[in-house]
Amino acid sequence: MALIPLAYNLRNLAARRVSTALTALGIALVAWVFIFTLALAGGFQAALRTTGSPNNAMVIRKGSTSELMSILDRESAAAVMSQEEIARAPDDTPLAAAELMVVWNLPRKSGTTTNVVVRGVGPKSLALRPKVRLAEGRMFRPGLDEIVVGRMVAERFRNCSVGNRLKLAGRSWTVVGILDAQGTTFDSEIWGDVELFMPVFDRPVFQSLTLRLRDPSYFQALKKRLESDPRMSVEVDREDEFYAAQSGALAGMLRALGLFVTSIMALGAVFGALNTMYAAVGARTKEIGTLLAIGFSRTSVLASFLVESVCLSLFGGLIGCLLALPVRTFTTGTMSFATFSELAFRFQVTPGMLLAGLAFSASMGLVGGFFPARKAAAMPIIESLREA
Amino acid sequence: MKFLRLILAHLLRSKRRTFLTVSSIAIALFLFCALRTLMTSLDAGIRASDATRLVVRHAASLVFPLPLAYRDRLERVPGVERVSWGNWFGGYYQDPKNQFTQFAVDPVSLFDLFPELLLAAPQRETFLAERTSCIAGKALVAKYGWKIGDVIPITGTIYPGDWRLTLRGIYTASTPDADENTIFFHWDYLNEVMPEQRKNWVGIYWVRVASPTDAPAVSARIDAIYENSPQPTKTETEKAFQAGFIQMMGNVSLLLTILGSAIVFAIMLVTINTMMMAARERTTEIAVLKTLGFGDGLILRLVAAESMVLSLAGGVLGCGLAFLLFRRLDFTAGGMIPNFRMLPETLGMGLLLAVSMGLLSGLVPAVQAARLQIAGALRKVA
Numbered sequence: 001m002a003l004i005p006l007a008y009n010l011r012n013l014a015a016r017r018v019s020t021a022l023t024a025l026g027i028a029l030v031a032w033v034f035i036f037t038l039a040l041a042g043g044f045q046a047a048l049r050t051t052g053s054p055n056n057a058m059v060i061r062k063g064s065t066s067e068l069m070s071i072l073d074r075e076s077a078a079a080v081m082s083q084e085e086i087a088r089a090p091d092d093t094p095l096a097a098a099e100l101m102v103v104w105n106l107p108r109k110s111g112t113t114t115n116v117v118v119r120g121v122g123p124k125s126l127a128l129r130p131k132v133r134l135a136e137g138r139m140f141r142p143g144l145d146e147i148v149v150g151r152m153v154a155e156r157f158r159n160c161s162v163g164n165r166l167k168l169a170g171r172s173w174t175v176v177g178i179l180d181a182q183g184t185t186f187d188s189e190i191w192g193d194v195e196l197f198m199p200v201f202d203r204p205v206f207q208s209l210t211l212r213l214r215d216p217s218y219f220q221a222l223k224k225r226l227e228s229d230p231r232m233s234v235e236v237d238r239e240d241e242f243y244a245a246q247s248g249a250l251a252g253m254l255r256a257l258g259l260f261v262t263s264i265m266a267l268g269a270v271f272g273a274l275n276t277m278y279a280a281v282g283a284r285t286k287e288i289g290t291l292l293a294i295g296f297s298r299t300s301v302l303a304s305f306l307v308e309s310v311c312l313s314l315f316g317g318l319i320g321c322l323l324a325l326p327v328r329t330f331t332t333g334t335m336s337f338a339t340f341s342e343l344a345f346r347f348q349v350t351p352g353m354l355l356a357g358l359a360f361s362a363s364m365g366l367v368g369g370f371f372p373a374r375k376a377a378a379m380p381i382i383e384s385l386r387e388a
Numbered sequence: 389m390k391f392l393r394l395i396l397a398h399l400l401r402s403k404r405r406t407f408l409t410v411s412s413i414a415i416a417l418f419l420f421c422a423l424r425t426l427m428t429s430l431d432a433g434i435r436a437s438d439a440t441r442l443v444v445r446h447a448a449s450l451v452f453p454l455p456l457a458y459r460d461r462l463e464r465v466p467g468v469e470r471v472s473w474g475n476w477f478g479g480y481y482q483d484p485k486n487q488f489t490q491f492a493v494d495p496v497s498l499f500d501l502f503p504e505l506l507l508a509a510p511q512r513e514t515f516l517a518e519r520t521s522c523i524a525g526k527a528l529v530a531k532y533g534w535k536i537g538d539v540i541p542i543t544g545t546i547y548p549g550d551w552r553l554t555l556r557g558i559y560t561a562s563t564p565d566a567d568e569n570t571i572f573f574h575w576d577y578l579n580e581v582m583p584e585q586r587k588n589w590v591g592i593y594w595v596r597v598a599s600p601t602d603a604p605a606v607s608a609r610i611d612a613i614y615e616n617s618p619q620p621t622k623t624e625t626e627k628a629f630q631a632g633f634i635q636m637m638g639n640v641s642l643l644l645t646i647l648g649s650a651i652v653f654a655i656m657l658v659t660i661n662t663m664m665m666a667a668r669e670r671t672t673e674i675a676v677l678k679t680l681g682f683g684d685g686l687i688l689r690l691v692a693a694e695s696m697v698l699s700l701a702g703g704v705l706g707c708g709l710a711f712l713l714f715r716r717l718d719f720t721a722g723g724m725i726p727n728f729r730m731l732p733e734t735l736g737m738g739l740l741l742a743v744s745m746g747l748l749s750g751l752v753p754a755v756q757a758a759r760l761q762i763a764g765a766l767r768k769v770a
Contacts, residue, residue, distance in 0.1 A: 022661035029654035033647055040643065063548045065484055068451065105449045105622075112635040115449050169448065170620070202618060233548075249485075257426075261419060265651050268415035271408040272658030278404065279665045334638040340451065342636065 004291065004300050009308035012280065013315075023276040024316035027364055030262065030269045031320025031357040037258025038356065039327050039347040041251045044334070047345040048247035051184040052239030055216050056128060059209040059226065062233045066246065066338040067101050072206040074098075076232035083226070085218040086211045089124060096211035097122035100194050102201055103341040104168055107158045114333070115341030116153060117185075118168060120194030120201075128210050132186050137162040137177030142193040148177040150187040152344035156333060166190075169200045185243065188333070188344045210239060246338040266364055273368025277309050281376045288376050289384030302377035309369020310362050317361025321354045391686075395694050402666070406698065409662045413702025413745065414709070416655030417738045421710035423648045424737065425730040427641050430634060432729075436565040437626035439600035441501060442607055444593040445629075447620040450476070453589035454619050461613065467606040468595050472497035474575060475591035479542040479551065481532065488528055489570040490542060492578040501594045504562045511536070511557030519577045523557035525568030540571070547578060564729060595623070652741060659749040663695045667753035674757050675765035688758035695750030696743070703742020711735050 013020045052058075059080050060070035077098040086094040100120035107113045126132060126139070140146035147166065154160045154175075165172045173192065181187040198204060213219055223236040237245075281288070291301055333344035399406045444462065446452035453475070462471045477490035495516050499505060507515070507523060515521050524534065534540060534555055542551045553573050561568050579587055597606050607623035614621045624632075667674075674687060682690075714730035 019661055019665060022657045022664075026654045026657040026661075029650050029657075033650050033654075036647070036650075061548065063543070063545060065480075065545045069478065069545045103449045103451050105447075113632065114636040114638075115451075261423070261647055261651070264415055264419050265654065268412040268419075268651075268655050268658065271412040271415070272655075272661065275405055275408050275658070275662050275665065279669075282669075332638055332643070334640065335636040340449075342638065 002296055002300060004296055004304040006307065006311075009304060009311055012284070012308060013312060016280065019276055019279070020312060020315075023272055024312055024319060026269050026272050027313045027316030027361050028319035028323065030265050030364065031317045031361045032323045033265060034258070034262045034360050035320065035324035035349065035353050035357045036327055036347075037254065037262065038353045039324070039349045040332075041254035041258060042350065042353065043332075043345045043348040044254065044343070045247045045251040046348050047183055047185055047187075047343060048243045048336075049240075050131070050182070051186070051243040052241070053130070054238055054240050055213055056239035057211050057213055057219055057222060058237050058239045058242045059211070059234050060207070060237075062227070062235045064235070067208045068103065068339055070207050072098065072209060072234070073204075074206070076234060077206055077209050079229070079231055080209050080211070080226060080234070083211075083222055085213055085222040087214045089127065093124075094211065095124055095127065096209060097125040097128055098194070098206040098209045099125065100197050100201070100203055100205075101207040101339075102197075102203065103339060104190075106166075108156055109158055114335070115339075116157065117189040117339050117341050118197075118201075119189050119191050120197030121191050122194050125191070125210070128212055129181070129184075129186060131184055132179050132181045135178045135180035137175075140176055140192055143196055144193075145171055145173050145196075146176045147173045147190055147192040148179050149175055149191075150189045151178060151180050152187040152331070152333070153190060154178045155331075156342075156344055160190075169202075171200060183346060185336075185339075185343055188342055246336065249337060250334070262360075266360070270364050270368045273309060273313060273365060274371065276312070277305065277369050277372035278375070280308070281305065281372045284376075285379065285384045285387045288379050289381050289387070292379065292381045293385065298377040301379075302373045305373030305376050306366065306369045309373065310365040313361045313365025313368070314358065317358045320361065321357055324349060324354070324357065391690060391693075395690060395697055398666075398670070398694055399697060402669075405662060405666065409659060409698050410702045410705065412655055412658050413699055413742065414706035416651055417703050417706030417742055418710045419651050419706075420648055420741060421707055421730060421734055421738050422714070423644050423651075424734045425710070425714050425728060427644050428731050428734065429728045430637065430640065432565045433567075433630035433633065434627055436504070436561075436563060436567070437630050438502075438504075439603070439625065439627065440597050441626040442595040442597060442603060442610075442623050443626055443629040444595055444610060444621050444623045445591075447611075447622040450592065452619070453591055454593065454621065456588040456590050458590070458593065458614070458619075458621075462593055462595060462610065465595075465606065465609055465613070467597050467602045467609065469598055470497060470500050470596040472501040472594045473590045473592065474498075474572075474594070475578060475589075476546070477542070477544065477573075477578070478546040479544045481540065481542055486532075489567070491570060491572050492575040493572050494575050495572070498572060501596055504566045505559045506562050507557050507559045515556045518554065518556060519574050520552065520554055521556035522553035522571050522573035523559050524555060524571045526558055526560045527568040528571065529555075529558050531569075542571070547582070549581075594626075600625075652745075656745055656749060659695070659699065659745060660752065663691075663698075663749050663753045666694075667691060667757055671760065671765050674760055675762050678760065678762050679766070684758040687760075688754045691754040691757045692747070692750040695753070696746035699742045699746030699749065700739075703739050703745075707735050707738035707742070710738070 060067060061072060064070035081094050081096055086096050089095045102118050103115040104118045105113050106116045140148050149160045159166045160175055162175055162178060164175045166175060219238060226234055226236050327347050328349045330347045331344055333342045336343040446454055459471055459473060462468060472494055474491045474493040477492055479490055480486050515523050536555055538555045540553050540555055544551055597603055603625050610623040611621050711730055714728060
C-alpha cells in the first residue's frame, strides 16, 4: 500500500499557520496542566518517599497514626534500646535515638503563619539519617540554647538564618546551622537537643524512637517481640514505609484533582482539534479527490489525516513539555496532615511525566483526528473533484 | 435584533462546528466554576464564623493544651459573656480513611456558643443526660447511614482505645456554610477515662463577647493574663483563627488560579481559531452582504455578535450545569469536600468570563470582515 508522504501533512500544517498554532497552543496548555499537576503530586510524594531508610525502624505508641500523636515514656524507650537487633555505633552504644517532636507556630517570610516541626534529637540522630548533612554553620552544642534548621525552614521562615535568634517556648535560641536533607521532610524541621527540649517544652516523654537495624532482615523479629512486649504498648514500622504512608491521602487528592481537571480540559481541546481537522478536510476536498484519483487507497488517506492530526497535537505536546520544564524550580509548602505542620517540597518533573504528557497529547490528536479523517477517506471521488 | 435570524442562520450553517465550539466553551467555564468553588469551599469556615466568638488556644500551636483552670478565670474577664471548651479528638470510624472531626465538648455551653447548631429539644435532653452519648451532623449521619440509638465506635489516635459513643441526636446547621460533618460528645467522659497526668487539659476555649467591637480588647486582656505563664495563650476572633488554617494550607489558591487561567486561556485559543475559520469560509457571503449595501460597521457587529452568541450559549450551559451540580445536588465528591457549594458570585464571574471570551474571540474576524474588499473577495469565487 502506497503511503502519502509525511511532508504533505507537514506542509499543510505550515500552510494554515495561524490555525495550526492556535490549536497546538491549546493542546500545549492541556499538556502543561497535565504535567503540572503530576509534578505537584509527585513532588509531595517524593519528599515523603525519600525520607526514611529501609535499614531503620521507627517505634511509636500503638494506635497512633503519626509521630505527633504518639507518646513514648523513658522506660519504654530504654527497653527498646536494649534490643539486640539494633546496630552498634563505633563506641558500642546502640545506634538509636529517642526523639521529641512538637509543632510550633512561626511566621513565614510572607507574613502568614504556619506550624513548623520542632524536633528534639539525640547524639545519634544525624548518623541515623545519612541524607541529612550540615550545609552551613555548625551543629548545635547539647545543653546550650542553640538550634539548627532545615534548608526549607531557612528559606521560608523569618529569623531562621545562621546567627538569627528565634523565640521558642519562651526562650531565645540561636540558629547555628542549616541542614540540607536533600528534599526529605527533615528540610522542613528545626532540630535541637532533646534533653534540653524536654524541660523547656515541658514534655516529659518522647514521641518516637528511630533505630538502625543490624540487618534489614531482623525487622520482623524485632517488630514481633516489641509489639507483644507487655511492658510497653508500641507499634514498629520500617522508617521508609512509615513516611511513605503519610503521603497517601494528600497525594491521592492532588492526583484526583489533576485527573478531574485534565480529563475535562482534554475533552475541550479534542473538540478544538475536531474543529480544526474538519476545517482542514473541508478546505481540501479537491485535494483529497485528487489523491484518491491518482491511486492512493482510502486507508492511506485515513492514515494520512490521522498522522496530520497527531503531528499537530504532538507539536502542541512538545511545547507543553518545554513550558513544563521550569516547573521543576517551583517550591511550595502545604500542610501535611500527619504532622499538622508545613511540609515544603520542590515540584518534581520526571522524564516519565513528560512522556506521559506527550502520549496524552498524541491521544487527543488521535481522537480529534479520527472522525474528520474518516470523512476524508469516505469522500466520493467524482463529486469531490467537481468541488470548487 | 432584526438580524438575530441572520446570525442564527450563520451559526446553524455548520451545526457540527457550532456544537463543538459551544461545548468546548461550556467545558472551560464548567471547570472554571468547579475550581473556583473548590477555592471558596476552603473558605467556608471563615464565612461561617461568628464575629462575637473568640478562640483561645496555646500560643505555640493547637497541639499544646491549656489547663482546665483557665475556664473559671476566663469567665471573670471583663467583656466575656460565656465560655465553652473542647478537645479535638482526632479519631477515625472503622478505617483510618474515614476521617471526620470529633470534638469532646461541654454539652451545656456548646449550644450557647454555637447557636447555629440546631438540635431538637428532646434529643438535646437525652444528649445532656447520657454521658457516653454523642450528636452528629446531618450530612455525616447520611453518609454513614447511622440511626439514633446506634453505637458508633471511634478509634482514638490521640486518646488511644476504642470509644463507643451512642448517637442521641442529629444536628443541622442554620447557616449554609456551617459544618454538618462533626461528632460532638461529652468532654467529661473523655476526661474521666484519661490517666491522671492527662486529666483536666483543654484543647481550645471558645469565648463569647457582647459585640464584635469588644473582640480586640477582650483578646488582649486574656493574652495579657497568661503572657508569662507556662501556658501562654493566643486569643483571636474565630474568623482570624479559620483564616490561619487556610494559611497553613499554603498557596493552594494560587495553584488553583494558575490552573484556572490555563484552562480559560486554552479554550479561548480554540474559540478564536473557530471564529477565524468560520469567517474565512464565509468570505464570499460577507462580500455579497456588502454588495447588497450592508455597511462595514454593521458587518463588524454581525460577526462579533455571532461569536458572542456562541460564547454566551457555552457560558450559560457550562456555568448552569456547574450551578446545578454544585448547589442543587449537594455534590460532595464522596464526602471528601464537605460544604462544596457554588456561590452566586462564581456564577456571575463565569458568565462575565463568557462575555469577555466572546468579545475577544470575535474581535479579529469582525475587523477582518469589516475591512474586506468586495471586488477582491468576490473574485475568489472563480
